[in-house]
Structures are given as structure tokens and as C-alpha cells.
Amino acid sequence: MSVSDLTPKFVSPAHRLRDLLAGEGLVQIPGIYDPFSARAAQEMGFQAVALGGGVTVSVGYHVVPDMTMISTRDVIDVARGITRAIDIPLIVDFDDGGGNPLQVRHAVQLAEAAGIAGVMIEDTDFTYPKHTPPKELGKIMQFEDNHHLSREAAVQRIRAAVEARRNPATVIIARTDGALISKEESLIRMRLLADAGADVIKPTHFPFEDAAEAVEACGRPVMMVPIRLGSSTPQELEHARRGGVKLLLEPVPVSYAIYGAVIKTLAELKSAGTVAGDYSETVKFVQETIRYPDWGDLATRYQE
Template identity: 30%
Template sequence: MLNHEINRAFRARVEAGGALLLPGAANALAARVIEDQGFEAVYLSGAGLTNTYLGMPDLGFVGLSEIAMHTAAIRDATELPIVVDADNGFGNALNVRHAIRTLERAGASAIQLEDQKSPKRCGHFSGKEVVPLDEARMRIRAAVDARQDANTLIVARTDARGTHGYCEALDRAQAFIEEGADITFVEAPETAEELRGIPQRLAGTPQLVNLVVGGKTPILGLDVLDEMGFSLVLYANLTLQSALHGMQTALGQLRSEGRMDEGGPVASFAERQRMVRKDLFDGFEKRYSF
């Protein structure tokens, strides 16, 4: 399927309403697993990419080129819509414009921008700072102007809840809607009451909520968040945290027992080949052989 067709279908799905679970992937293999499990879209997590690609915390260490490279790899591996975390746009409004065009070409269906200063931090870390509202608005205006496909969604995130308070975060989200944002994302609300107030205050624009396992936002069920009015329910790094746990479990057993076979806590060799579509490439090889 062509990317503009994926984007059109994704916009229609978001606008149709009903909460959509959005798991995060840090690489193409995780995206393949997400698609295989029947999810409707995938999120390329900047935090997950930093953790897995560099082995470093989410403190602004990855740039546009790395995010674009991994976006393209995921687009080649799956036909799911990709929501791409573009951090704070990597500079001023002109940098945001370049980032949007680059990520669209790489295969993004939606691009998320936040209002943090550089270097940015994970939304559930302390010590974040946000830029002035006027600067944040210009980032979103530049993003909306830069997209080539009208169905590419612009997701505007504010981290002001942790710096200026809940009401300021809502005011910023409303300002981003005025600049043309398609979806808004108030990061790290801390109570169920705060969660409920976000779609109420910002009614008419789809809302994303980020549920971080171990983070600041209370974990509520999909049905509850749907009833509240959220459109996208993001688990940005669930795959990463589960993979980390799985690696620790398997490697701990290997170290203690000195051996590991398919009876251990690992996927089978056959399952591994299925997930990377080896049969597809076997078919290509046969087709293109003399």
C-alpha cells in the first residue's frame, strides 16, 4: 500500500472516534511483532530508540537522521500507520519544517512535536523545561505548513504539566489546536481527574494519552479512557520494557544453567524466521534465480 493511502486511512480511523491502542516500537522487528499481534498502528518512540540504539537514557541524544532512518526501516517492514516521535523538532521553526518533510518522505503517517527546550528529556523525568508559548506555537505552525500530504497528522505535545501546571498545559494544547494541530497530547497528567479533564476541555480535537509503565500517569483501562474521550492510548515503550525483562530472564537462566534450548524462555528459531518473513525472501530468491 502506498504511504498516502495509509495516511488517508489512518486519518479516517482517528476521526471516526473510539480509542485506539498505540504500542511503541524502537525498531523494525518490534513493529513487525506489533502488526502480527493485530494492532492498528505503531509508534516510533524516541526514548525507545535512544535506549536500544545507543544504550543511553532519553536525554536528547538522537537526531533527525537516526529517527528518519528507523522510520524508513519500519515503513519497509510493515504497512501499519507510523506515528513518529520527532522530539522538539531539533531547533527552531525552520528546523521543524525540515524535520516534517524528512519524516514524511521516510514514511511517517503522523509526526509528534513537543514544546520542550533542548536538550529535551523523557516526559516522565524531572528537570524538564519548555519554550515560551509563542515559540511553541510557531513550531506547530511550521509543521502544519510543511507537510506535503494533507492526511499526515501533526501531533502537538506539551510538557507544561510538569513545569507550569495542569491549567497551563491545557492552555498550550488549545493554542496548538488554533495553529492547526490535528491531535494534542498533554504529557504526564498525574491523576484520573486530570485525565478526564483533558478531552472535556479540548473537545472536538482528538487527544493522545501516554501510559508509561512505572511513570507519572495512572494506568487506566482502554474502556475507561475511551469513555473519557481519548482517541489514542499510547504505550510508548511497553515492547522495550518487556523485551528487556525477557532478555534478563533468558540470560539469567543461561548463566545459571550453562545451556539454553527451545524449551527455555525464548521464541523458537522457526518463530524468529516467521517474524522477519524469511519465506517472503525465499520466494524472491527463487523468482530472481537463473
């Protein structure tokens, strides 16, 4: 028996993501914040994770709103640490992919080099701020002012992304915000983006109750996402399952749970001078997730 027969075969994260797309049923994908939350998601049995540009990289790593101020390189810088920590696929939100088709091409190749399995690229014109602040803080940002690329320009972005791949397994996810114009516009763009070679279509703002219509229109696996400060509702989850949606992205809960815990803990420490919580169980989970005992065994072995 050769050494190669004893060595486990490596399956790239991109191929793992392809396997998920080819499998049965709905796959729920949590947005994560950092390498630890990504590893925790893997340990809990999630089959893939996603890194959001707005709710996570903009807010958590640069402390700015989701108004087109971060770049694809900013996202990749965060993603590198995450892909080193997990075996499951990481999908990243690349917003406009950098802008023009040449920038999209370059960004996809940088993403592959960072171990990213799938990239999301949308049909919004980032010459303008993507979102505007809500009329009342604490609510979701406004989308009324979104500027859309022409259909032709949106197609060129996806063509560039598809042609840029060095690893043919890398998954290109084409997002359209066409539903902000009309449902019919969204359906037209879904078909065009699928014809351009996108592997997955993400019709953002599209009604969950009409998910089956989106799946039928594009002939590709469909990813859907709730637009709210929280996860999908039970009703949306059921619509996605019944409609044949393949990927359900949950970008918000983990990052905002982290922000909430930071705010609560710092406020308690500032006001009371002490924090009353007992973190023994949290510490235990952290130690298990970072594989503390395994590292201890290795340290002992190297001293022998």
C-alpha cells in the first residue's frame, strides 16, 4: 500500500460548495464575524458560512456604515483568517466586485488565492452610496435610492467573474436588486445573469412567497436573503423550502449578537465596576472550539 492510499484526499472548499448545490434540500448559511465564529458554526454542523461586507466588515472592522466605503481587498483581508480556521466553504459578499469588469476579474482571482469558495457580485452602481441612513435610527437602512447598473453592464460583471476563475469549481453568485424596480425586472435580470454563466442567482428584495417563480425563471440554484435586522421568519423559511430555494443566507444575527454583547458588557463594567456573569460554560466551548487539548497534546509530543 502506498503513502497516497493512506493520506486523506483533500476536497477544496469550492468543491464542497458545489456538492452542497448539487445535493437535496435547503442549506441555511449563517453570516459570521471572524475566524472564531466561523469555526463555531462549523463545529455546530453548518455546512457553509458567509462573510458580509456591510454588517460585518464595514461596521465591525472599519466602524463605518455600509455606504460603499470598503473594497474587495478589505473583505479579502478579513476572509484570509477565516479560511485558515475552517474546512467548510466561505462565501463572501463582494458588493460590486470592485466596479468594472477588469476589477471584477482581479478580485475573483484574489478571492481564489485566499481560499474563498464563492463570491457574490451584484448589479448596483457603486458610483453612488449604496444605502442611506434610516429615517429613524434602530431601523434598517433605506434602499429607495439604490442605483442600478444597466442590464448589459450587470451581465458584463458576471461574464468577467466567470472567465476569471482559475479554479473552475469557484462559485459565482450573481445578485440582482432588480425587484426594487419591479418583480418583472428582477425576473428578466435573473435570466440574463444565468445566461452569463452565474452558478447561483440571488434575487434580493424578491418576495419569499414567490420563491418558486424565481427558481423556475433562472434555471439555476437560488439564494435568498431576508432584508431585516434579524433572521428569516418561520414563514420565509417555509416559503424557501417549498419554493425550491437552495441557499438561505442569514447575514445579520451573529454580528449584531456580538455587537450587543460588547455593548452590554462594557456598559455593565463601566457602571458597576464589575461584570456579574459567570463565563465558565463559554470558556469551555471556546477551549473546545480552538482545540485547546489537541494543541496541548502536540506541545507535549514535541517535548519528548
